[in-house]
Amino acid sequence: MSTTGIPPAAAGGETRVAVVMGVSGSGKTTLAQALAAAWPATFLDADDFHSDEAKAWMGSGRPLTDAMRLPWVERIAADLRARVAAGERVALAFSGLRRGHRDLLRAAGLPLRFLFLHGDADLIGARMGAREGHYMPVSLLQSQFAALEDPRGEADVVTVEVSLPPDEQLRRALAALS
Known part of the structure; x- marks a missing residue:
């Protein structure tokens, strides 16, 4: 544990991958894009891997079922390994709803940290209702919360309130990565 109370990055050393996670509509893309500009890092949206x-x-x-999500997470992990091997830092917007999916990213052996956007379903639903052009309908928000295996308490997860x-x-987020 560091003096800031934040555990060191997985796999030792400097964090190379910041995984901004949470249910749809929580603000993952917004935070990951801002983080990519400020950290600096390459921004990736896990939705692009679907x-x-x-x-x-x-x-x-x-x-989606867990079986449908598995190849998606495997594609993301492979891409992250290649990018980190090439010397990149990555800010990834990724739902990370299931512990098993987070564990697949951890198993990639990369120094990563999860930033969990935690918030109220009503606030997140209102945000989803206001956005345009996204394939995820507000009607699936409750299924997102139902699928979420709460990551708070996992050693490499920092909670950020929506x-x-x-x-x-x-x-x-920047404090958690420093």
Whole structure:
């Protein structure tokens, strides 16, 4: 444990991958993009690793199964390994709802830290309702909360409250990575 109360990054050494996680609509993309600019790092959105079939499935109002999510997480882990091997830092927006999926990223052997955007379903639902052009309908928010295996208490997870202003979220994220 460091003097800041934040455990050292997994796999030792400087954190190379910041995984901004939470349910859909929690602000993962916003924080990960701000983090990529300030840290600095390459921004990646885990949604870009979904197959067209998975996006269509969710777009029709059906939640993905764990079996459908597994190849998605494996593609992300492989990409992260290649980027870190090439010397990049990465700020990844990733739901990370299941402990097993977080463990798959941990098993990639990369020095990473999870930043969990935790918040109230009503606030997050209102945000989802206000955004345009996203394949994830508000109707799936409750399935996201149902699938979430709460990461608070996992050694490499720092909780950031959704209700904080974006600049304060970024400040806390940067502090967790330093």
